[in-house]
Amino acid sequence: MPPAILTTLEQQLRAASHARFFTTDIDGVCRGKTHSGDKMAELLTGGGTIASAAFGWDIADDLYTHTVRFAGLGTALGEIGLRLDAATARQLPWDEGRWALIGEHLLPDGTPLPMCPRQVLKRVLAQAADMGLDVQVGVELEWYVFRETERSVRVKGYRELEAATESVTNYSPFRIDAVAGFVNDLFRWLPQAGIPLETLHTEAGPGNLEVALTYGPALESADRAALFKQATREIGRRHGLLNTFMAKWSPAYAGCGQHLHQSLWQDGRNLFHDAQAAHGVSETLRHYIAGQMHALPHLFAVYAPFINSYKRLVDGMLAPVQATWGIDNRHAAFRVVPGSARSQRLETRVPGADANAYLTIAAAVASGLHGIRHRLDPDAVDTGAPLPQNLEQATALMAESALARELLGDGFVDHFVQTRQWEISRFRLAVTDWERARYMELV
Structure with missing residues (x-):
């Protein structure tokens, strides 16, 4: 920055009474402080x-034990x-x-x-820059909105929650009117805060919304995604709404994805597009997908970091559910979105909305560069x-x-592996509603 x-900044x-900063931890939770100007x-x-x-x-603010070697309970927990x-x-x-x-x-x-997480992504993007590549990313996030508060969901034991919209109507201009004030504030305030929104609509469940954040440089897009989740919670609170990006809150409705739209550019040219190739799919894009x-x-x-x-x-x-690719196929893990030299891109549909966007983008781009x-x-x-x-299988595979x-x-x-092993150990100790309902009377 000049x-x-x-x-000037x-x-x-210094002229402000106070200001705040954000970082994200390994789980994508915003951590930060408010300081004097x-x-x-x-x-x-x-x-x-x-x-x-x-x-x-961890995500519940319990300190990791000695099984996590960095910043676990057995360490001094000094400064970084x-x-x-x-x-x-x-x-x-x-x-x-x-x-x-x-x-x-x-x-x-x-x-x-x-x-x-931000440093992990920056390291991957530096590798792309060394290859002469500019990585552009657009993030889509799905989430659920409830007429609840942090207190009410606890009082209810996270059961019988009131969705902010009724019924299941995808792309409904009528249903979304139930949260018109909230949506208006998102479109009014977020662009002012450097988080431009492209599209927002209802999805496949009561209270289910999806947003497309305007694409841009990969690091900036990860910043936008992290801030969007934080801002949505803060703005929602003003409307008496609780927002969750949990991957699957109910077995009755669809889960929440985080779809990554990526393209690679060099000297102002989209390397994913070849006008002479079938569907415009360039060799570079094929290698990137592979x-x-x-x-x-x-x-x-990394794409699916929690039990849920x-x-x-x-x-x-x-x-x-498989490592497949296709042309404009939303069932595939990797969907080529065909278009012009300006718009052609790859949509990676694997990550959940619960995952850390810095890490999902880093994983996707690093993998694609490996293919190239x-x-x-x-x-x-x-x-x-x-x-x-499940997380246990994924963690074991990553560890080796x-x-x-x-x-x-x-x-x-x-x-990351040590923290996922901790997450698995916490789940093993839990007794769920499903277990009580299934076994209490009959064993």
Whole structure:
């Protein structure tokens, strides 16, 4: 960022009473603090630190035990570096125009923290840049909206929740009117905060919505996705609404996906489009698809990081269950969206809305670049091999995968695998409603 702009931003922060920053942890949960304007300006210009516990809490804010070697309960939980990205500075209109910035984490020597999701993505994008490639991504997110609060769902034990819209009507201009005020605020406020929306509509369940965020540079799109989830919760609260990006909240309705629309550009040209090829599918796109197909089992835990994630990945729900590709086929894991030299792209349909967008984009792009470097052929990839059916299988496969380590780094894979093993251990201790209803009277 030019020094003059950075100086102006520093002055604007110092003139503010307070501001806040966000980072995401390994689960995609926004972590951050609110600082005085002066303190935030100091962080912007000189950097700072934050407790490594930001990577030591699981999604329920329980500290990992010694089984997680970085920031687990057996460690000192000391400081890690924090660097704010001035390019992400924005004012949040739903928070009285308060300044907010996105940060990333460093090791004590100033090098990137290996398990920091934003740093993982930046490392992959640096590889793309070394190949002369510009990665453009558009993120679609599906989620559910309830007329509930954080307190009411707890009082109800997360049962008999009131959906914000009635019935199941896909693409309904009538049903969405039930949350008109909320939707109006999203379209009014989010673009002002640098999160442009392209489309928003109802989906396949009561209270189910889908948004398409305007595409852009991959890192910026990941920032937008992370902020969209945070902003939706904050704006929804003002309307008495609770928003969830849980992959599958009810067996009665479709799950929530995170669809990644990707294209690679070089010297202003979309490398995924070849006017002379069938459906415009270039050789570069074929290699990119093949790389994602080949790497999918190895990185499946990144796309489906929770126990619940696998409840979405079932037949008959337009969620991919095999490593297949097709032309404009929404049943496929990898859907080529045919179009012009400007619009042709690949849609990766595997990730759930619950997954961390920095990591899903990193996994998808790293896999695609691997396919390009090795000139892989999508028709030669074995699509019959079963994909992991649960988090335990996916984690075990990733732990032993040399490819996962090559694409995302040893430090990330070690920490991610250990945290998924922790998540599995927590589930094994749980007694569910299903178990009580099935066994209490009869065994």
